[in-house]
Structure formats: C-alpha cells, structure tokens
Amino acid sequence: MSPTTAAARPAEAVSPTFAASLRRRRVWIGLAALLVVAAVGLFAVQGGSRPEGVPLGADNAAPAGARALVEVLRDHGVEVVPVDSLDDALTAAEARESTVLLHDVGLVLDDERRERLAEVDADLVVVDPTVGALADLAPGVRLAGTADGPLQDAGCEFSPAVQAGELPDGLATLSLDAEAEAEADGWTTCFADADDRAAVATMLGSDGRRSVVPSTELFANESIDRDGSAALAIGMLGAHERLVWYQPGLDDADAAAAPTTSELAPDWVSPVVILLIVTTVAAAIVAGRRFGPLVVEPLPVEVPAAETSLGRARLYERSGGRTHALDQLRMGAIGRLAGLLRLGRRATVAEVVGSAAAATGRAPAEIEALLVARAPQSDTEFAELARAIDALEAEVRRATRPDDVRRSTAPRPDPNPSQEDRR
Template identity: 50%
Template sequence: MSAGARPAEAITPGLRASLGHRRAWIAIAAVLVAGAVLLVVLQGAVRPPGAPLASDNAAPDGAQALVRVLEAGGVEVEAVRSLDAAIDAGRGRATVFLHDDAGLLDRDRIRELAGSVDRIVVARPDFAALEVLAPGVRLAGGAPDGLDEAACTLAPAERAGGLSAGQQLLGIDDEAAAAGFEGCFASGDAFAVVAGPSPHGAEVVLVGSVTPFANATIDEAGNAALAIGLLGSGDRLVWYLPGPGDADAADAPTLGELMPGWASPLLVLLVLVTIAAGVRSGRRFGPLVFEDLPVDVPASETGEGRARLYARGSARGRALDQLRIATIRRLATMLRLPRAADVDAVAAAAAGATGLDAASVRTLLVDAEPHGDRDLVRLANELDDLERRTRAALSPDPARAAPPTTGRRP
C-alpha cells in the first residue's frame, strides 16, 4: 500500500447493525423467555406443598389442621404411603383413614386391607372401594346445599348436627341395607355418610366428600365435629394415602385395551391414506423444466450480476481485485511467463516490456486502493492502458498494435 493511501472502508456489518436487523426476533424471544419465567414462578407459587388430604399439607386441600387437632387431643397419628405399612400399623384396634385420590388401589389390595384391620374411614370412595367394602352402596351425585340433620345412630354424625355445602352423596340399595349399612345426612334417597360392616370383617365408614377433612372447609358447619369424631375415637390413627408403589403395573390396561373398537381400523385406514397420498404426490409427469440441464448462462450476465452486487455493497476493493486478477493473468500469458510466476515477476516483466517504472506497475497491480468511484474508474483505466501498452510492445507490427490516443474505455 502506498504511503498516502488510506485503508479501505470496512463493509462487514458490526454488532450494532446485526442486532438492529434482528430487533423483532430478539423482542419476540425476550417476551417468550419472560413468559416462561413468569409461568414457572406462578406455578411454584400456587402449587400445593403436598398431596390432597396429606397430614402435613397446610394448603387448602390438605388436612394438617385436622391432624394437629387430633394430636393435641392425644391421638397418635402415623402417616403411611404403602399398603404394607398401612396393614402393619393398622393392627391392634387402630383406625385407618384411607383417601385414594388417584385410584391406585385395585380390588385385591382393598380387600387385603379390609381383611387386616378393624376399622376403616374412607374419604370420597371410588367404584373399587365401594364394590369391595360396601356392596350395594353406590355413588349418587352431590347435594345442592348444606345438610342440617344426621338422622342416624352414628354418634359422630349426631354430634356434628349438620354438614356444609359441597357434599357428595352415596346411595344404599336393599342388599346393603339388609347387610347393616346405615346412612347419615340424607338428601333425597342418598346420604353424605354411610356406615356399616364390611364383608371382610372391618367396620367401614364412607364419607362421600373430602370437605369434612380439608383445611379450607373443616371449620364450616359440623365438618370438624364429624371428622374428629370419626378419626379420634381411638388412641391410634393410621393416615394412609396410597403411593405410586401401590399401583400394580401388571394390571394396568394396555393402550390397545383403552382404545375403542373402531380406533384400530381407523388408524390402519389413516396409514394407508398417508402412504397413498405420499405415492401420489411423489409422482411427476415429464421433465420438471423444458430446457436441457445444465442451463447455459452467458458470461456477460454473470459479470453484470456480480458487478451490481459489488456496487450495491460499495465493495470497490473487491471489484478492483477482480480486474487486477484478470489483468495479471492476461499479462502473464502475453509475456510468456510460467503459471507459477508471482505478481512481482509479472510486474517486473511488464515494466521491462513497456519501459514503465517497476514500482509504479506493482502499485497499480497490487497496492493502490480506491477511495471512491472516481478512483475505481481511474485505476481500471490505468490497468487497461498497461495491458494495451504491453500488447503493443510485444506486437510484431507496432503501427497496427499501437494504443489509440483517444476513446479510452471508461
């Protein structure tokens, strides 16, 4: 580079320009990240600290308030999460409180529990629990309002006097009534509490709803009196919430068993339709284009397109380099230089043939930098002049090969 030449202006976009072009995507990504963080925070804030009706759960759906009252009254409460632990702890006249919120216990396990303990209180029993513990007792919907009269001989229900709204009801058929099951807090022909002897020997109390036991509603109406009376009648209480280990994976239905009968033929039909659509879409009739490939593109169009790209990006240095490369290649051919000759050898040979200064020729071929369109045009003309002078010097007919004095190519 000559002493007075300035460095070429950088045209590569900087960090600020790159961020400016991607401003919209950055804003969208920031909103998504902020939304995800907010969702995680909210879920962590509203997520209950334990399982529903867990003895150590202080959330509205927990039962910590009832357990603390029972413990303050001298009842020993033992929380267990497995069937084996519940059976071991429930022996010896202990009351077992059962709430299978996820329906993990199958009929055999419920039957095993009922045959091993003396007294079971079940909150919101499911179909399996009703079938095993109280045949003939069925789910019967919900009570529209609170219930004000026990109307039964169960002492905790009589002391409670009434229950709050939100009670689920249980129906008793003639078979269950004949077996000794009695209902309390009637609403029509159904009851909020049902008590009676299990076929397996245990005394069973079924409470249709979790409302009398939950922290949020235990202080309403006679809920607390019913819960304390049912669970605090003895010295020991086993608080049993079935855990994942109580689920029998071998008895779990397969995906095929859960699917309705029409689903399998429909899936087969969908697969066949997808395959047919893929085959149909993959077919093509005739050539994709009428021209024989490869398509020939004139060199002039390629050169003009590249020139427009250089002009649009103000890449004067790259445009001049392309002109220099072509000039050096043609000069080396005219001067009979080997293909491995470097630019210094080409500049020296061209200077020797034309009588020009070797340093000036090298500056033109290598060092000079365009600082504007005017410099680019000037250097391009000088390259053209150098090439024509060299051709004229090497031509056997100087009069015919001499460069014209006018009409210089812009």
C-alpha cells in the first residue's frame, strides 16, 4: 500500500461506457419500446371495452350470450337497456312501464338489494336464480332439478307460455312449496311434468308480474331456436316498451356479499407479489452481470495415445480375427523365445520350436501346435492358447535362467542394444 509514481495517463478502457452501450443497442431498445407501446395500445383499444363472454350478456354474440334475443326485441320496438347496478336498474325501470330481467351471473346480489328489487314497480323475470334469490324474490318456489323429457303442455293461463306451446327437454325446473304458501300468493307453474316440476313459475302481484325461469337455455343464442323457447322469451320480455337487462356487476358487490379470493386476501398481497417478482428480476440481473469479458484459454492439441491400440483390439474382437490376433501374440512370443534361447534375431520358427522343446522337454509337435499350427475356434480357446503361450514362455525362462525369478511381464529384448558392442 504505497503511493506510486505510475504514469499519470489513465488506462485505456476496452469496454464501452454505459451511454455508449445504450447508443450501440439503440435499435433493439427502440424495437422493444415500440413493442411495449403497441401492446399497451392494443390492450387499451380492444381489451378494455369488451366484457368477454358473459353468459346471457345483451351484447354477447357468443353461444352463451343473448344478443339474438335482444336484437329481435329491439326490432319489435322494445327498448333494451343493459345495466349492471341495482340503482341503474331501478331508475330505468321506474321511468317507464318496463320489464326487468335479472340474471345474477356473478352471484353478487345480497338479500337487501334483492328485497329492494322485489318491490320494483315493473314486471320482473328472474333467470337462473340461486336458492337465496328464490327465497327473497319468489317465496315458496323451490328448485327441482332437471326435467326428464320435453315439456309439451303449458298447462297454465300465462299467455307467453301458451303461445310457446312446447319446450325442449333437459331444462332446469321448479316446484311449488307443498306448504301452499306460494299458491296463496298466487304462484302458478307452467310446463309442469308428471312430478309437478315446471320450467316456469309466474305470479301476478301488486307491483307487476313476477316470473322465474331456472334455465338460461331459453334465452341463450345457441339454444333459443329450439322448440318454443323464442316465443316464451319474447312473450315474457317483450310485454312492455322497455326491457331493463340487469346483470348485477361490481357496483352491487359489497362487503356483505360473499367474499371472493381477492377480497379475502389483504390489500398488500398483490403488491408484495409484484415486489417479489421485481426483486427476482433484479437478483437475476445482479447474478448475470459479467465481471469483464470472457478469457479464452488456448487449448493445445492432445491425443490419447492408447486409442489406436484399443481400436485395433476392438476390431479384432468384433470381426472375430482370432487367428490374426493370436498370430501377433505368437510373433511376440517367438521373438522373446529366440532371445531367451540365444538364437539371434534371424532364427527361424522351426529352430525356435526345436530349441524350446529341447529346453523344456515338451514334444516339438505340441510346441509347434502352440506357436504355429493351432487355429482357435472360439474366444475361449483363443484366450486359453494365449495363456498356454505365456506358460511356455515362463517355462523356457525357468529352464534357461533358473536364477531369474522375475515373471514374464516384459523382459522384452532390450530395445536399445548398445552401440558399444559393435565396435
């Protein structure tokens, strides 16, 4: 740690500055920005305006929507007013003589609001109600499951039902309470099957007609053309010059309503999740920032030397070249035997065989078979022959050099015969 007298010139930087790297990537940064702007714009134009796929939505042309019915009603001069809050619905209904359709898709209406709606001074058609809604809006009427077959007979005085004539099968049904409370209020059912389960329940009260239809199929785009569905729907909803199409929305939801997951969770959950995502991204950036450029390690060429020999061994093995492989061992052994028996480099095989036989006392024919003649028929025989040749070599070594106890590994002929001997 000492001050030094280094050159006062700053070292030349190899990496670009932050601004320079921004400038260099400006095309990509521009493209990315353009993409983001385009995505945001597209979302603003399209995504925000369309309440996608609400069942029985007045504007929904999807199979589950009810736009077909709404358009037909409009063609007949009925003013259809889609609303999503109770206050709007009441205001619209009370301004003129109206019919109010209630379809509580999100199950958001609470008891208090349903009671306010029950007192509206207009016809009320309740589609697909919950048990709670039935208790408030049509006391004494119960849900009764799915009808067994087509409902062919209206069986009541309610004129839209009479006009409809026949309804498709598989509709949800209602039944009247056996306590007769409902009948006392004037509720009647239409399209009842053998078990008194009906597709429509209706009552003419002091404020206006109250009807309950438990199935949405009668209004939906995909099924309104089946049997008398359209006639029933138009008859019920087109009775007055205004139809308030009320599907309760967010404005009707409050703390008293059934809480959703997002309402149950505290306010900070979503921000914390976002914060964790941001933190993760920041951690990734920190971990991914390279400390300077990669350094190249120039690797020298290196070849494992034993490859050739191993490759040749596998070739022998795969092609079954036993005789050829054995010949290599035999040639090596003959060379070594010639050295052991002091026969010189030019000794013939016959001389080696003869000398070996003499040294070991074995039959020359046996040694010749071992060193020359026998061709192995199987791998086992090949290995046996190889071991037998080894044994012969060891025997000759013992016979010629009894004092030399080293085994047969590789006292090969000295690869470096000294030049001194030659002078």
